[in-house]
Amino acid sequence: MLRRASMLLARRPILAARARPFSTDLPAAPSADATFTEAWTKVIPNMDPPKTPLSFMQPRPPTPSSIPSKLTVNFVLPYASELATKEVDMVIVPATTGQMGVLPGHVATIAELKPGVLSVHEGSEVTKYFVSSGFVFIHANSFADIIAVEAVPLDRLDVNLVQKGLAEFTSKLSSATTDLEKAEAQIGIDVHSALNSALTG
Amino acid sequence: MAMAALRREGRRFAPLISPRPITAVRSSPLYPTLEDEGPLGLRHISTQVVRNRMKSVKNIQKITKAMKMVAASKLRAIQTKTENSRGLWQPFTALLGDLPSADVKKNVVVTISSDKGLCGGINSTSVKISKGLHKLNSGPEKETKYVILGEKAKAQLVRDSKKDIELIITELQKNPLNYTQVSVLADEILKNVEYDALRIVFNKFQSVVSFVPTVSTVLSPEVIEREAESGGKLGDLDSYEVEGGETKGEILQNLAEFQFSCTMFNAVLENACSEQGARMSAMDSSSRNAGDMLDRLTLTYNRTRQASITTELIEIISGASALEG
Numbered sequence: 189m190l191r192r193a194s195m196l197l198a199r200r201p202i203l204a205a206r207a208r209p210f211s212t213d214l215p216a217a218p219s220a221d222a223t224f225t226e227a228w229t230k231v232i233p234n235m236d237p238p239k240t241p242l243s244f245m246q247p248r249p250p251t252p253s254s255i256p257s258k259l260t261v262n263f264v265l266p267y268a269s270e271l272a273t274k275e276v277d278m279v280i281v282p283a284t285t286g287q288m289g290v291l292p293g294h295v296a297t298i299a300e301l302k303p304g305v306l307s308v309h310e311g312s313e314v315t316k317y318f319v320s321s322g323f324v325f326i327h328a329n330s331f332a333d334i335i336a337v338e339a340v341p342l343d344r345l346d347v348n349l350v351q352k353g354l355a356e357f358t359s360k361l362s363s364a365t366t367d368l369e370k371a372e373a374q375i376g377i378d379v380h381s382a383l384n385s386a387l388t389g
Numbered sequence: 390m391a392m393a394a395l396r397r398e399g400r401r402f403a404p405l406i407s408p409r410p411i412t413a414v415r416s417s418p419l420y421p422t423l424e425d426e427g428p429l430g431l432r433h434i435s436t437q438v439v440r441n442r443m444k445s446v447k448n449i450q451k452i453t454k455a456m457k458m459v460a461a462s463k464l465r466a467i468q469t470k471t472e473n474s475r476g477l478w479q480p481f482t483a484l485l486g487d488l489p490s491a492d493v494k495k496n497v498v499v500t501i502s503s504d505k506g507l508c509g510g511i512n513s514t515s516v517k518i519s520k521g522l523h524k525l526n527s528g529p530e531k532e533t534k535y536v537i538l539g540e541k542a543k544a545q546l547v548r549d550s551k552k553d554i555e556l557i558i559t560e561l562q563k564n565p566l567n568y569t570q571v572s573v574l575a576d577e578i579l580k581n582v583e584y585d586a587l588r589i590v591f592n593k594f595q596s597v598v599s600f601v602p603t604v605s606t607v608l609s610p611e612v613i614e615r616e617a618e619s620g621g622k623l624g625d626l627d628s629y630e631v632e633g634g635e636t637k638g639e640i641l642q643n644l645a646e647f648q649f650s651c652t653m654f655n656a657v658l659e660n661a662c663s664e665q666g667a668r669m670s671a672m673d674s675s676s677r678n679a680g681d682m683l684d685r686l687t688l689t690y691n692r693t694r695q696a697s698i699t700t701e702l703i704e705i706i707s708g709a710s711a712l713e714g
Contacts, residue, residue: 297631299631
């Protein structure tokens with residue numbers, strides 16, 4: 189028990205002295221949390237205020253006056269960061285309104301994605317992924333954040349399974365009774381037909 | 390060695406000798422020692438009590454060491470997942486900013502804790518922060534509700550905030566954590582709880598010995614619109630064009646829900662990592678403590694043993710010299 193206490197006491201000053209060089213997230217300027225910190229210390233003076241995500245994020249560069257030559261793309265999935273601040277020429281995203289091409293200097297946009305093919309163009313090479321759905325944020329400083337729930341490279345898809353799935357969901361739709369079942373079957377059909385066109389087209 | 394053999398022989402023949410009346414027990418303040426009856430009426434101090442304590446302390450040391458190994462292996466498995474999921478909440482904070490001080494009427498505090506104990510103080514810190522947020526956001530017309538994930542927070546919050554608890558969810562880590570499970574959970578919470586702001590309280594995993602209590606705020610679409618109109622940090626949200634959907638409001642609704650499930654996923658993973666790390670350090674200090682205790686007990690044991698041998702020798706020698714002279 190005494191050792192725990194001494195470890196705790198020794199831990200704090202060491203952490204304050206070094207700027208935590210081994211942590212994976214770098215602290216940004218926490219000026220944005222000032223109101224929260226003040227309000228907290230007034231009401232609960234004994235405890236340190238909790239940290240907020242802003243202190244763990246690297247700040248984004250401001251909007252440049254001229255259009256930059258490259259687009260910086262962050263493509264994240266729940267279980268991996270596929271592309272992290274990668275500089276590319278163009279990306280084509282499957283938005284709900286259709287395939288949308290994003291170039292550097294694109295107007296700031298928030299778009300929802302539907303199941304379809306995402307292609308990343310860097311120089312002469314093109315990488316294609318099939319994304320299930322998600323969001324894309326295009327910021328004014330030529331940063332694009334693509335957040336998808338699932339994404340697979342196209343060569344990992346099996347044509348036969350896609351056809352089977354499509355047939356299965358079509359039959360489910362015709363035999364569906366409640367609205368929920370109809371909606372689920374419709375979603376299945378949408379995804380599988382998108383997969384189909386991705387593989388053929 | 391010879392004494393031990395004599396003692397053992399004595400015990401075997403004990404039933405043949407008529408038992409002497411048992412003398413009064415002489416106990417020392419720290420370790421109550423009992424007096425045994427030997428074969429020739431010899432009295433020696435028993436080391437049985439100390440030996441029992443040593444055995445149990447050694448077992449405890451083994452168990453806590455094993456628990457530390459188990460926690461270390463679980464930590465390794467879940468740490469890679471957590472680090473991969475860290476990119477998930479950053480785009481949302483980049484777009485919508487982070488407004489923990491937003492003034493809203495209906496606050497919901499989602500407290501994430503562990504189901505199992507023996508993990509140090511992380512659950513108590515989460516509960517203290519949640520209660521702090523409740524106090525911070527109290528005022529006329531404002532209300533704060535709790536959604537609890539995990540048994541440990543439930544045990545602490547049920548005691549004094551029972552009427553404020555909306556949902557309790559336990560046994561989260563029965564199956565390995567994945568996004569589907571967390572998104573279903575997020576869906577349940579969003580369906581059953583009315584909210585203007587959701588505050589997720591969890592312990593962020595900095596390193597194996599450092600866990601930082603963190604609160605992530607997710608605002609409802611109405612509050613986002615309100616903050617965007619009033620300018621300030623979300624002021625340039627209006628400059629973003631919204632593609633697709635019927636109205637901007639619909640897209641913002643989907644966005645808020647997606648943001649909630651993504652931040653929840655990251656929060657749950659970080660908390661699981663912190664739990665394993667805290668358990669590792671708790672079990673480590675516990676086994677070190679048991680080792681110290683074992684050392685002290687061994688010294689006491691040896692002293693008791695030597696004292697009893699000395700007593701026997703003195704009695705024999707004084708008996709022999711009494712016979713001679």
